[in-house]
Amino acid sequence: MNMSSSPNNNHYGSSSSEAKRRKGNDGGVIGVVHGGFLSTWLSSFFNWLRLPYAKMRQDNEMLVGRLDSMEKLMNKMAEKLELLDYPNAADRGDRSDNDNGEEDSDSSDEEDEGNSDDEESVESLSAEQLEEKGRALVAYQEMIAKNRDEWKYTAEDLFSADINHFDADEIMMLSRSIKACTIKMRRGEYHCQLNEELEGNDDVDELDFYGVLLEPHESVHTYERWVPYSSELRRHWEEFADALNTFDLTLGILDEDVESTFQISHIQLSVIPFALITKALKGKPFRHYKFRNNHLGRGIRALIDIIDSNPALRSLTLHDNPIDPEDQVDFLLSIAKHPNLSAITLDGCCEIGYYIFSGLILMHLVEIRMKNCDWGVVPDRDKQSLIETLAAPDTWLEKLDLSGNNLTDNDAAIFADALQTNNTLKELVLENNQFTERCGQLFGNALRANQTLELLSLDSHIARRVAIYNALFDISSLNSVSDSNHTCYVPFQSVTDLNERLNERDDAAKNRHRKIYNFLARRHKEKSNTQHFGDIDVNLLPEILLAVQNYSSAPTPSSTHSIYDINEQVNALSIVHEIMLKWDKALTLYETLGGSCDGAQK
Numbered sequence: 001m002n003m004s005s006s007p008n009n010n011h012y013g014s015s016s017s018e019a020k021r022r023k024g025n026d027g028g029v030i031g032v033v034h035g036g037f038l039s040t041w042l043s044s045f046f047n048w049l050r051l052p053y054a055k056m057r058q059d060n061e062m063l064v065g066r067l068d069s070m071e072k073l074m075n076k077m078a079e080k081l082e083l084l085d086y087p088n089a090a091d092r093g094d095r096s097d098n099d100n101g102e103e104d105s106d107s108s109d110e111e112d113e114g115n116s117d118d119e120e121s122v123e124s125l126s127a128e129q130l131e132e133k134g135r136a137l138v139a140y141q142e143m144i145a146k147n148r149d150e151w152k153y154t155a156e157d158l159f160s161a162d163i164n165h166f167d168a169d170e171i172m173m174l175s176r177s178i179k180a181c182t183i184k185m186r187r188g189e190y191h192c193q194l195n196e197e198l199e200g201n202d203d204v205d206e207l208d209f210y211g212v213l214l215e216p217h218e219s220v221h222t223y224e225r226w227v228p229y230s231s232e233l234r235r236h237w238e239e240f241a242d243a244l245n246t247f248d249l250t251l252g253i254l255d256e257d258v259e260s261t262f263q264i265s266h267i268q269l270s271v272i273p274f275a276l277i278t279k280a281l282k283g284k285p286f287r288h289y290k291f292r293n294n295h296l297g298r299g300i301r302a303l304i305d306i307i308d309s310n311p312a313l314r315s316l317t318l319h320d321n322p323i324d325p326e327d328q329v330d331f332l333l334s335i336a337k338h339p340n341l342s343a344i345t346l347d348g349c350c351e352i353g354y355y356i357f358s359g360l361i362l363m364h365l366v367e368i369r370m371k372n373c374d375w376g377v378v379p380d381r382d383k384q385s386l387i388e389t390l391a392a393p394d395t396w397l398e399k400l401d402l403s404g405n406n407l408t409d410n411d412a413a414i415f416a417d418a419l420q421t422n423n424t425l426k427e428l429v430l431e432n433n434q435f436t437e438r439c440g441q442l443f444g445n446a447l448r449a450n451q452t453l454e455l456l457s458l459d460s461h462i463a464r465r466v467a468i469y470n471a472l473f474d475i476s477s478l479n480s481v482s483d484s485n486h487t488c489y490v491p492f493q494s495v496t497d498l499n500e501r502l503n504e505r506d507d508a509a510k511n512r513h514r515k516i517y518n519f520l521a522r523r524h525k526e527k528s529n530t531q532h533f534g535d536i537d538v539n540l541l542p543e544i545l546l547a548v549q550n551y552s553s554a555p556t557p558s559s560t561h562s563i564y565d566i567n568e569q570v571n572a573l574s575i576v577h578e579i580m581l582k583w584d585k586a587l588t589l590y591e592t593l594g595g596s597c598d599g600a601q602k
Contacts, residue, residue: 143188234273278303300324316344328350354382367397375402391417401428433459440468454506456489456490464492527578
């Protein structure tokens with residue numbers, strides 16, 4: 001659903017809107033289906049809209065814009081239900097304004113472009129789904145109306161002087177953040193923000209954040225610890241939990257593809273506030289939970305309950321929220337039996353993360369991230385058997401992050417061996433471990449065999465090893481360039497070379513052509529391309545010409561390795577001319593590939 005906040009001041013008086021309302025016998029939209037649920041909720045909805053409309057324009061323009069969009073969607077839903085109820089034109093004839101049963105042109109020709117997605121989604125819904133969506137919309141607008149007319153934030157504003165705590169200023173500011181978030185929920189609004197802004201990760205921008213976000217007034221990226229709990233905050237947490245208790249009405253009107261999220265960061269959630277929050281969260285269909293540095297303690301027990309109550313959950317993030325050993329078995333059982341949970345992040349949550357990881361790796365999880373969960377005390381034989389499961393053909397895992405776990409060179413060797421046969425893992429992050437430079441050769445060999453890994457993140461002293469460089473771009477011959485790894489991006493993480501990369505992500509074909517062109521450009525500088533035609537694979541010639549064509553005008557990406565600077569310095573026509581000097585060899589290759597000498601372009 002389009003939740004645009006730009007109101008259309010002329011919408012309710014527009015001709016298209018009036019035309020849509022003439023669809024029923026009684027001149028109202030409620031005439032589409034007589035005596036049923038639809039007539040009841042549509043009548044209630046439009047009556048509610050008309051009375052307080054002028055006041056709402058003054059108080060909450062965003063809400064009005066949302067209601068404008070909702071009315072358009074209602075009309076479209078009404079039309080859809082009419083078609084479902086009267087599938088034959090003859091049956092619909094007496095319900096149309098025209099005697100011949102044709103639709104009023106005004107009702108279909110003047111549609112807002114901003115609602116095209118809503119209309120397409122409505123067309124695909126069944127009658128039962130439409131009624132369910134209608135119930136959700138009615139419940140949502142009733143909640144907004146009730147909160148607007150009857151609800152008031154009753155917790156008193158806090159001031160530093162009234163708080164008996166050394167973090168009085170932070171607690172005061174937190175109370176204001178809680179209040180602002182509570183009011184937003186009561187208005188039926190939700191937080192919307194780019195994931196990259198939340199995570200501080202430039203590579204994560206494919207999804208937006210929709211839902212409830214509560215964090216200290218300082219940026220979550222710079223706040224190094226949590227704001228402590230104070231008894232003065234209790235009434236504010238109660239207001240927050242009461243608002244959260246009805247937030248499922250807001251979730252119910254979001255599009256199916258919206259990734260709804262509940263996140264609280266760097267705020268201590270002691271027994272009282274966390275009990276209030278988990279009780280309100282039960283059954284709420286958030287797709288993502290994110291709890292960061294909240295000092296939960298045994299609150300993990302309550303977290304297990306809300307995981308079990310939410311079948312819609314897709315991912316769970318716990319940053320620096322230690323899981324008590326006594327709760328780990330129950331926690332794993334909750335993850336294992338969940339029908340849709342596919343991504344787990346437990347950074348800094350386990351003193352010895354190996355034991356939880358050994359359970360998670362056997363589940364059908366797509367993503368596991370467990371930074372700073374020390375594996376140093378785990379026997380090598382146990383780690384070996386666990387890491388080797390990555391080589392199994394039936395593994396589901398696509399993203400794995402084990403940074404900061406005191407892994408050793410022996411562990412790196414096992415990972416490298418597993419990568420040579422694994423064909424499902426797309427991202428592997430192993431930064432801040434105890435690897436030495438010899439691991440560069442191990443991972444270099446793995447990259448020569450693996451063509452499915454898209455990201456391998458290692459410390460710079462390993463990532464910059466020659467073996468890894470050569471695996472990504474072997475310039476010993478044109479054939480070796482072609483056979484290099486073109487799928488994996490390895491960030492070098494150097495202070496001076498932050499933007500250097502041999503491969504661009506998700507661009508294997510262009511990576512390959514860019515390298516071929518680079519190789520030809522280097523040889524062209526030495527006027528040596530024609531001298532090496534004898535060692536060129538016959539089948540590679542079309543790709544040589546294709547690489548020249550593709551990169552004759554395309555600029556080299558600014559984020560790539562400086563080795564590609566020569567791609568822009570050498571004119572593609574110069575390389576073509578050099579090849580033409582050896583035309584007899586090129587023509588022979590052309591004929592070998594099945595071409596016609598007569599049809600060759602000259």
